[in-house]
Amino acid sequence: MRLRDVRRRTALTATVAVLAAAGTTAAVAAPATSAPPRFLAPGELPPHASSPWYASKVTPGLPDPAQFCLDGGAVPAGDGTYHRSYWTEYDTNAGQVTVVTADDDSARRLAAKLRRQVARCAGDWLHDKPGGTASWKDYGTVSAADGGRVYGVHTSMPESEPGIHLFGVGRSGRTVTVVRWGEMGTFAQAPVPAFKTTLRQALNKL
Structure with a gap:
């Protein structure tokens, strides 16, 4: 050559x-340019008889204070976590926390962890407040995206108003969301069918 x-x-x-x-x-x-996942609009929450729903902006990180049943580090607080708060003119309020994980397996594990966290919430609450009463119900699955599940948690203290909360935990691919609804009342006041529709809409938006 x-x-x-x-x-x-x-x-x-x-x-x-x-x-x-x-x-x-x-x-x-x-740089990463991924936008936050889509969240529920106020009008997609279970209708309130006397008030419209209002909502904060979608915000990175976890709400402060942590949502009932979702404290203690159950939800990761790092990049990829977002939250939004909702409220009415009365005591009814709600929240949504969404986490974009690294992959489908991570999301599957996180969703399972959050379902366990909600299922044992009544027992954990009683441990901290032995004078009260608490119970929970599993309201079954929601068919949307990779699936969701709805739970109810009721708590009560002597000489105080009882509280009822609904939780929906679901996943779409590598994204996990938890929707919470709560007000003063009992299981009889819980709008379970409407809340299942809310969770279905939340999952379809992910």
Whole structure:
């Protein structure tokens, strides 16, 4: 091979290496541009008889204070976690927390963990408030995305108004969401069919 051809090939190889390195650097340095997942609109919550629903902005991280039954580090607080709060002109309120995980397996494990957290919430509450009463119900599944499940938790203290909460835990791919609804009352006041529709809408938006 002539010396001129060797120099030409060497120069070409160096040029290709530089271009490849530049492309690799650009790919690594490109900032993440993923938008937050879509959240429920106020009108998608179970209707209140005397008030419209209002909502905060979708906010990164966890709500402060933590939502009932979802405290104690049950929900990861890092990047990929978002929340939104909802309220009415009366005591009824709600919240949604959504976590975008690394992959489907991570999301599946997190959803299972959150279902266990809600299912044992009544017992944990009684442990901290032995003078009260608490119970829970499993209202079954919701068919949307990769599936959801609805639970009810009732708590009561002597000489105090009882509280009823509904929780929906579900997943779509690598994204997990938890929807909570609560007000003063008992299981009889829980709008279970409407809340299942709410969870279905939340999952379809992920």
